[in-house]
Every structure is written in C-alpha cells, then in structure tokens.
Amino acid sequence: MLAELSSELIVEVQRTAKLLVAKQRICVLTGAGVSAESGIPTFRDKQTGLWSQYRAEDLATCTAFARDPQLVWSWYQWGRQLVSDKTPNPAHHALAQWQQHAGLKNQQLTIVTQNVDDLHEQADSTVTHLHGHLWRNRCSQCDMPHNGVSNSKSFNRVTSNRNSSDNSSTAHNYNEKLLNCTDCGGYIRPDIVWFGESLPSEAWQTAENAAANCEVFISIGTSSLVYPAAGLAQIAKQNGAKIIEINPNPTPNTVVDITLVANAGVVMPQLFSQISVLLS
Ligand code: OAD
Numbered sequence: 001m002l003a004e005l006s007s008e009l010i011v012e013v014q015r016t017a018k019l020l021v022a023k024q025r026i027c028v029l030t031g032a033g034v035s036a037e038s039g040i041p042t043f044r045d046k047q048t049g050l051w052s053q054y055r056a057e058d059l060a061t062c063t064a065f066a067r068d069p070q071l072v073w074s075w076y077q078w079g080r081q082l083v084s085d086k087t088p089n090p091a092h093h094a095l096a097q098w099q100q101h102a103g104l105k106n107q108q109l110t111i112v113t114q115n116v117d118d119l120h121e122q123a124d125s126t127v128t129h130l131h132g133h134l135w136r137n138r139c140s141q142c143d144m145p146h147n148g149v150s151n152s153k154s155f156n157r158v159t160s161n162r163n164s165s166d167n168s169s170t171a172h173n174y175n176e177k178l179l180n181c182t183d184c185g186g187y188i189r190p191d192i193v194w195f196g197e198s199l200p201s202e203a204w205q206t207a208e209n210a211a212a213n214c215e216v217f218i219s220i221g222t223s224s225l226v227y228p229a230a231g232l233a234q235i236a237k238q239n240g241a242k243i244i245e246i247n248p249n250p251t252p253n254t255v256v257d258i259t260l261v262a263n264a265g266v267v268m269p270q271l272f273s274q275i276s277v278l279l280s
Helices: 007-021 062-067 069-083 090-104 152-158 201-213 229-238 264-279
Strands: 025-030 108-113 127-129 132-139 188-192 216-220 242-246 258-260
Touching: 007 242, 007 258, 007 264, 025 090, 025 201, 025 229, 062 069, 069 132, 069 188, 090 108, 090 264, 108 201, 127 201, 201 229, 216 229, 229 242, 242 264
Parallel strands: 025 108, 025 216, 108 127, 216 242, 242 258
Antiparallel strands: 132 188
C-alpha cells in the first residue's frame, strides 16, 4: 500500500507517525475534502447541472433564504439526495479506527468537522459538528427542531411521493415544497450554520478547548478560508502544538509544520497503519 505514495511522502508519513505516537492530545479538523473521495463535491467545487448558475456561498445565507426560501430549500433537498447514498471512504475509516485505538493507548483524539454530512458517524467516529447537520431541520423563526428529514436512510422514504424518475439528483427542481413549523407556522430550514451566523456554542467550545489543549493539530481537507473554524489551527499553534495539514492543494494556512500533499483517503490509512505499529 505504501507503494501508492511517492518516496518523499512515505518519509513524511513516517515522520508524522513518529511525532503523533509521542503525543497524548491530538485535535483533528476535517473539511469537505475528507468526503470528496466518497463522491461528495467540496464546498468550493463549481456546482454542476441544474445548480451551475449558483454559487454555494450565495445560497447558504439567511439573506438568500429570506429572499427566496423555496430556492434555498430546493438546493438543500437536492444536496440531500446527492449525499443520501454516499458512504465513508478510507479516510473516515482510518480516523475512526485511530480514535478507537487511541482510547486504548492513553491518547485522546478529538475530531471536529465543518462538514454537515454524517460520514464520520457512519464510520463510527465520535465527532463535533461546527456547521450543523444536513439531516436535521429546524424552524427558521422559533428554532424548534423539525423531524421531517432526520437521517440519510429516511430521505428516500420522506421524498417518496415524487414520481419514479426522482431517483436521479437532476430530477430535483427549484420548486421543492416548503414545510411549515407546526408550532409557529414559520418556514422549516436545514439545521446548518449559514454565512454570517454564529456557530453552535457548545460545539465551538469543544473545538476551541481541544485546539487550545492539543499537542498536535491536524487539518484535513479544508481550504482554511472560513472562520472561526480556520482559526483553530492558530489557537493550537499559539499554545505550542505542532500543525499538520493533509491536502492535495495549497491553502492559506501559514502555521503548518508538516504538509502531506495527497488525498486524505490515501494518506490517512497509511498514517494510521504506521501509528498502530508504533503504538503496539
Ligand atoms: P472547501 O470546499 O472550501 O475546501 C475543500 C478543501 O479540500 C480544498 O482545500 C481542497 O484542496 C481539499 N481537498 C479536495 N479533495 C481532497 C481530498 N481527497 N483529500 C484531502 N483534501 C481534499 O471546503 P471547507 O474547507 O470544508 O460552511 O469549507 C469550509 C466551510 O465553507 C464549509 O463547511 C461551508 C463553507 O462555508 C458552511 O456551509 C457554514
């Protein structure tokens, strides 16, 4: 398996594994790149098909929902359809295995994600979601949770009133039926943090504490463009942690000590395999 990596990368993975086994407290931040090899487009990938005329950054906002709730709701319903059959890739599995292994070896591995999919959970990781959950809904007015779509498994059932061609993601249109809150009548929205909104305070507290107290911070598959999540690496660095980045592309993160330039689904299994050998 190591043959998949260049000799330089193998050396870097081995160096990283040695560093990691010598530490107790590790914080991992994941972004859309960790789910890319599961077939979920990253946030800043150009949208395709029906939605190619829109930018994700322009739809994931309160202003967009206030202006055209049906458009924004339809986009999320399309996204749910796209994600509903996706499964964890080797990066999710390696992180879950490491987290379980770490518990037995007196290591603490805190996983924080910006992703709204549930692929870390599907792989059996314990994870803190900073940007909410794709499969949860709440009222846009009174915030009451709404159980219309609760998880990926139930999505097809919930949408089964459409005709049979609706299995294709392109079958979704701009006119998905809006739902109303049973309590106040407000429109139901996805329980996702939009641009300009605050992060859930408990999740942020967990992430900030983990970053401030870790000895190594690993940033996986994120463009490091969106704050406050992108600031976690700086918090970790200021508190003396080493910073590792796993990303095939450059990012503006300037506090990185080790960069593993490759896809997470290739690097993470190799890294975990080295760690488990060194820890055993
Ligand atoms: P982005 O779409 O901004 O960045 C994805 C990153 O993943 C890029 O840096 C890619 O180079 C990298 N990448 C792509 N494929 C990869 C792979 N196989 N392995 C590793 N890395 C890979 O996504 P995020 O950084 O997650 O928030 O975006 C952060 C936030 O921006 C999102 O959570 C979203 C958006 O605002 C909200 O919706 C609130």
